[in-house]
Amino acid sequence: MSGLDILGFVAALLTTLCWLPQAFRTIRTKDTKSLSLATQSAFTLGVGLWLIYGIVAGNAPIIFANSVTFVLVALILAMKLRYG
Template sequence: MLPSIELIGAVAAFITTVGWIPQVAKIARERRAGDISLATTGFLAFGILLWALYGVLIGSWPVILANGFTFVLVAAIVAMKLRYG
């Protein structure tokens, strides 16, 4: 694959992964998750987990790492939603 295409993918993976950090921090700081949809976030977490599994099956470290880290962040949101409502 062309290096420029790989770079676009790497930047996209980085942005979509770190984009969850402010949400995790806000919920943790405020101890409030009432406005978060449990169903949406739960489905999203499951989909991200499947993407990570897909990365494992095709042996793609960028897919594994980006989705693995994103799953941890979104799963934290699900956990805080269950705890803080």
């Protein structure tokens, strides 16, 4: 593993972990009123596209980060759609 890959994985870890508190809070409280549906939808789509890009490019840090982040933000989006 190269230094560049390590840098990518550290960045992926940090940007992915930042979604955990929001996901846990949303699951626990079911409060999504303050979340923008348009923003959450666009972000979820963007993360999904980054995941596809990472898969096609064979870039492990991008695949890792966007796989985990996609699950978290898609869960938040689903809860926004369900609970408004």
